[in-house]
Amino acid sequence: MRGQSPLARFCAAAYRVLLHLYPPRFRREYGAEMAQLFADLSRDADQRNGTTGVLALFVRAVFDTLQNSIGEWLTIMRKHWGKTLLTLTGLAALGGVWLFMFLWMIVYSSIFLVPWDATFTRPPEGTLAQLANDFFDGPGMSILSFVVLAVNATLFARAVRAGAETTTLPWKFAIAGVVFVAGSFALVTLGIQLGAFVWPFPVGRSDPGFHRSLFPGLMCLVSFVLYLKLLSRFARQGRLSHDNLTLDGAIPYKTTSENGR
């Protein structure tokens, strides 16, 4: 690397590390060339614009790497849908863990907390127990439930979307996603109602568990609607058919001679 500044050398070294974001096979095939190319580009940028040029090149290269490494991973998943299926199953299992945690909080909130609350003595002021009590007995539960639900729904939606783009089983994943979200909502509602039926609240006492559960329940419904909209958009774009999928979502290249045959 002739005539390179320390910054350019540092960025070139950092770029070689970034290359590890690519799938191993792609990195083995093109990693050395890409590192060499970046070193050439950083030398040019250094000569033209100095430090600013090198930094700007590096920032662009970071985004370029993020975008293309994700794209390359998706390409591999599309070609090896069996492995993708395993990955998505793992993701779905992870989603299931989140669902379990979400339901646990809802059930805990709507069923177990209420009778406990009836005889609960507030911890002494200023103690950690009192702070924890205030958090879980107040809006903290709703916020926490919503965060868990949001992460859960996002995770699963992404898994389903990846499935739609990378496997030959897009519709199965799409249907699984709908069933998952609708099932979440149904279970939450059922849990709340069951809790109210089994452990009726004392007369004259409001139902804190129900109110705490209402917000996440509504969010669940909203996510269900949003999910349906996402599926609808994919269907309109024809992205739920594996035959229409190619690299980067582009239409396959066809030469005139090929088209004519």
Add this chain to the structure above:
Amino acid sequence: MDAPTENSAPLTPAVLHILLALAAGERHGYAIMQQIRQFTGVLFTIGPGTLYRSIKQMLEQGLIAEAEMRADPALDDERRRYYKLTGKGERTLRAELARLDALLRIARAHGLMGDA
């Protein structure tokens, strides 16, 4: 006949520029980027990731082929992999350029180019 048909599909900008850069002869990755810069200035730039993902895709589709590994005397002594256009790549490029030319003619006919 290289005129695009209704089934022809547009190439991505990166693929089109790489094909154009290779139309003049064999080039390695850095030379391809230099050629693209020469064509477009700062109007169109691609990063190393985009370049080599496109190259990989084009190799798989038979649009380009690998040439020999050799050093570029203008740069350094490091050996570089050169790429060249294939017959299919050239036909695809011609079809795409014809498609773009047809689009430009339509644009000119509608006075959108300022020189109709």
